[in-house]
Amino acid sequence: xxxxxxxxxxxxxxxxxxxxxxxxxxxxxxxxxxxxxxxxxxxxxxxxxxxxxxxxxxxxxxxxxxxxxxxxxxxxxxxxxxxxxxxxxxxxxxxxxxxxxxxxxxxxxxxxxxxxxxxxxxxxxxxxxxxxxxxxxxxxxxxxxxxxxxxxxxxxxxxxxxxxxxxxxxxxxxxxxxxxxxxxxxxxxxxxxxxxxxxxxxxxxxxxxxxxxxxxxxxxxxxxxxxxxxxxxxxxxxxxxxxxxxxxxxxxxxxxxxxxxxxxxxxxxxxxxxxxxxxxxxxxxxxxxxxxxxxxxxxxxxxxxxxxxxxxxxxxxxxxxxxxxxxxxxxxxxxxxxxxxxxxxxxxxxxxxxxx
Ligand code: ATP
Numbered sequence: 001x002x003x004x005x006x007x008x009x010x011x012x013x014x015x016x017x018x019x020x021x022x023x024x025x026x027x028x029x030x031x032x033x034x035x036x037x038x039x040x041x042x043x044x045x046x047x048x049x050x051x052x053x054x055x056x057x058x059x060x061x062x063x064x065x066x067x068x069x070x071x072x073x074x075x076x077x078x079x080x081x082x083x084x085x086x087x088x089x090x091x092x093x094x095x096x097x098x099x100x101x102x103x104x105x106x107x108x109x110x111x112x113x114x115x116x117x118x119x120x121x122x123x124x125x126x127x128x129x130x131x132x133x134x135x136x137x138x139x140x141x142x143x144x145x146x147x148x149x150x151x152x153x154x155x156x157x158x159x160x161x162x163x164x165x166x167x168x169x170x171x172x173x174x175x176x177x178x179x180x181x182x183x184x185x186x187x188x189x190x191x192x193x194x195x196x197x198x199x200x201x202x203x204x205x206x207x208x209x210x211x212x213x214x215x216x217x218x219x220x221x222x223x224x225x226x227x228x229x230x231x232x233x234x235x236x237x238x239x240x241x242x243x244x245x246x247x248x249x250x251x252x253x254x255x256x257x258x259x260x261x262x263x264x265x266x267x268x269x270x271x272x273x274x275x276x277x278x279x280x281x282x283x284x285x286x287x288x289x290x291x292x293x294x295x296x297x298x299x300x301x302x303x304x305x306x307x308x309x310x311x312x313x314x315x316x317x318x319x320x321x322x323x324x325x326x327x328x329x330x331x332x333x334x335x336x337x338x339x340x341x342x343x344x345x346x347x348x349x350x351x352x353x354x355x356x
Contacts, residue, residue: 024213097143
């Protein structure tokens with residue numbers, strides 16, 4: 001099966017500045033893909049090029065094998081929601097949602113009926129006659145979503161649509177958007193710089209850095225099997241340690257901080273003897289103890305800071321020059337003190353190798 005949306009060699013420059021280097025990406029029909037990355041990494045530019053608000057300098061974009069090159073934004077059949085995509089202030093919620101249908105010459109009676117059905121789908125039954133100023137921020141975003149979906153777009157593009165909402169409302173809307181997207185089966189690209197949001201909502205996450213794709217994979221793959229050091233560092237909390245592979249066949253490495261380590265996480269890249277690598281151990285895979293733990297690999301650290309989150313805490317310490325982060329159950333924090341020396345331990349399956 002061929003991809004539904006395909007970006008091939010997409011490059012975008014603004015004067016002498018390269019915003020997108022060479023973007024290749026394929027998205028399946030019905031997929032929910034999130035663009036995640038630091039500010040300025042090219043997420044919005046990629047979205048704008050797909051939407052047609054920006055022209056790619058090079059490369060091709062196709063939907064169902066049809067090139068979008070010569071289509072103006074309004075001809076692309078793409079629904080878009082921005083963080084501040086203003087609704088028409090003098091139109092009611094239903095009239096706002098009807099607007100794209102009106103542009104497509106759908107009659108008022110039929111169009112308003114569809115608009116009201118769409119408002120119902122986004123949880124705004126009974127709000128059809130309200131003006132935007134009579135709706136909360138979250139409700140306005142629901143209207144914007146209904147307006148982007150009412151004409152059955154080929155693609156739905158969402159650019160930080162929840163950025164202006166408070167945490168609780170944001171979480172509620174994440175669940176809602178996911179529900180509506182699955183129900184309609186609309187191919188969706190969601191831009192965010194919030195990694196929890198990306199983790200919880202996406203079929204696949206595309207990690208951007210400096211106008212390039214670092215990795216495109218399912219959320220758990222991104223977390224457990226990052227392709228690059230940048231991804232390992234950007235997604236979640238990580239301990240990254242330099243090491244050299246001493247015996248590739250048995251996964252043995254020598255690390256100045258940890259000593260001899262056995263690397264055995266699933267899905268590691270192929271190893272060779274003498275290879276310089278970076279080891280990744282997530283803080284939740286380390287345990288702290290007074291004495292070395294039997295059956296685990298151990299090293300020592302001195303506790304520097306304890307950051308308490310209630311149900312859990314992150315203990316930050318130093319082993320030589322290396323900072324070590326350990327996530328512990330909240331209850332364990334009472335027995336730990338800053339300045340204490342302790343052991344941290346792990347098992348081979350917690351050690352993932354990144355090729356340098
Ligand atoms: P954010 O999370 O902050 O929205 P982003 O990943 O979406 O960031 P883009 O908005 O795609 O990043 O910007 C990528 C780079 O391109 C940035 O360095 C930005 O300054 C630059 N850029 C974007 N639009 C223009 C423009 N119209 N003219 C010049 N440079 C631009």
